[in-house]
Amino acid sequence: MSVELRNITKEVAGQVHIKPTTLLLEPGHFNVLLGETGAGKTSLIKLMAGLDPIATGQILMDGQDVTRLNTQKRNISLVHQFFVNYPHMTVFDNIASPLKVAGMPKSEIAGRVEEAADILQLRPMLHRRPHELSGGQQQRTALARAIAKESRAVFLDEPLANLDYKLREELREQLPELFAGRGAVVVYATSEPEEALLLGGKTGLMEDGRMVQFGPTSEIYRQPQSLMAARVFSDPPINMAEVTKEGATIRMGADASWQAQGAIADLADGAYTLAVRPHHVAPVKSDRHSVDLTGKVLVTELSGSESSAHFQMRSADWVSLAHGVHPFEIGENHAFHLDPTACFYFAPTGELAVSGTI
The missing domain is CATH 3.40.50.300 (P-loop containing nucleotide triphosphate hydrolases)
Structure with missing residues (x-):
């Protein structure tokens, strides 16, 4: 049938x-x-x-x-x-x-x-x-x-x-x-x-x-x-920011830049929307490929064994969701670390251009 x-x-x-x-x-x-x-x-x-x-x-x-x-x-x-x-x-x-x-x-x-x-x-x-x-x-x-x-x-x-x-x-x-x-x-x-x-x-x-x-x-x-x-399928909401690819470099405004690897390196130069789920933005650096970010903590929440923090950068407001209890202070500038291998890149039309990989 x-x-x-x-x-x-x-x-x-x-x-x-x-x-x-x-x-x-x-x-x-x-x-x-x-x-x-x-x-x-x-x-x-x-x-x-x-x-x-x-x-x-x-x-x-x-x-x-x-x-x-x-x-x-x-x-x-x-x-x-x-x-x-x-x-x-x-x-x-x-x-x-x-x-x-x-x-x-x-x-x-x-x-x-x-x-x-x-x-x-x-x-x-x-x-x-x-x-x-x-x-x-x-x-x-x-x-x-x-x-x-x-x-x-x-x-x-x-x-x-x-x-x-x-x-x-x-x-x-x-x-x-x-x-x-x-x-x-x-x-x-x-x-x-x-x-x-x-x-x-x-x-x-x-x-x-x-x-x-x-x-x-x-x-x-x-x-x-x-x-x-x-x-x-993202709860908290997926993090998004406008990025540009220039040669081998991905730039997220004045907040961060990193080297394009794998399939991302083959993308045409231009503007894209980057999206990454909150559990790929951590308050603790865990990998040498992590991209360092800094943001002002706006809201924090402890739910079971996870800690979340809403933070404000110049380019966008994002959310970090991490295992364990992390000491966030409202209003402080805190370091966060983006996993570039977990990012999606979308064309201006909204269609997937490529997903990140190293």
């Missing part, structure tokens, strides 16, 4: 909401759509589910063109962030509803419902109605309905957004196991980068209706292809 998008677009009143998108989604892992509110995640899911018409392109499921098929004929399941259950039905009947519509025999329906209820620990609630359930139990009911239906594709549109923290953590851990080995393509939309990292699988980064990058989540973290992608 697979879901393939071939150059699909969506328009509303002449305005393009989804820019040309080509994508292959496969089972065996979560396919995460990651982006801020308004990035196009829900719009893309609606197109795949058949809830909205596409303007151009094709959608194929397991090689079959379903572009013009309605939602019912696509054999998909959709779970929203809101608890979409029928209030007049019991939990049993809510889970069974798509199976009854499909005309499945009662004996088979009962088996499927009970299996899904057991997976999601809902068997004691099968005779209750939604208003008698907690928010977590209501969302479990919606997930059980998707499992019982045994759909070809399951679309989860921020399904944990309205749950409290403890329930989110619990269900987030369970979700990959719930759909493992079922052969369905699972698409999970979220605005939280941490969820994408925890779920693993593959991630599609979306911005303004455009797929910015798609691939294994860990690969996007290690090799972001754009400045937007680099920003996404």
Whole structure:
């Protein structure tokens, strides 16, 4: 089973909401759509589910063109962030509803419902109605309905957004196991980068209706292809500064300069945006290749076994994140050390030019 998008677009009143998108989604892992509110995640899911018409392109499921098929004929399941259950039905009947519509025999329906209820620990609630359930139990009911239906594709549109923290953590851990080995393509939309990292699988980064990058989540973290992608998986925020390459020298304003090595040496001379994650900016020199920086400490924070310091240079305000407890004083000028091998260099267009290496 697979879901393939071939150059699909969506328009509303002449305005393009989804820019040309080509994508292959496969089972065996979560396919995460990651982006801020308004990035196009829900719009893309609606197109795949058949809830909205596409303007151009094709959608194929397991090689079959379903572009013009309605939602019912696509054999998909959709779970929203809101608890979409029928209030007049019991939990049993809510889970069974798509199976009854499909005309499945009662004996088979009962088996499927009970299996899904057991997976999601809902068997004691099968005779209750939604208003008698907690928010977590209501969302479990919606997930059980998707499992019982045994759909070809399951679309989860921020399904944990309205749950409290403890329930989110619990269900987030369970979700990959719930759909493992079922052969369905699972698409999970979220605005939280941490969820994408925890779920693993593959991630599609979306911005303004455009797929910015798609691939294994860990690969996007290690090799972001754009400045937007680099920003996404960095907490604290990734450090950025404008630099220039002149011959074999990289200059960061009046703050620092160092020799270009490896692939960076082959870059054309000119202006670039340098980006480096805070844990590659240390208060202690650890390598002979480290680039020395000095900045005025603005804010410090001790979190568990890590120390962070926000500091101000002439070129930019940066953050250092280091293991251990470090004695920072607010307002003091402190030495920091940049690992040049961990830097990304982005062209003025925002696309990756090269990542640092020595």
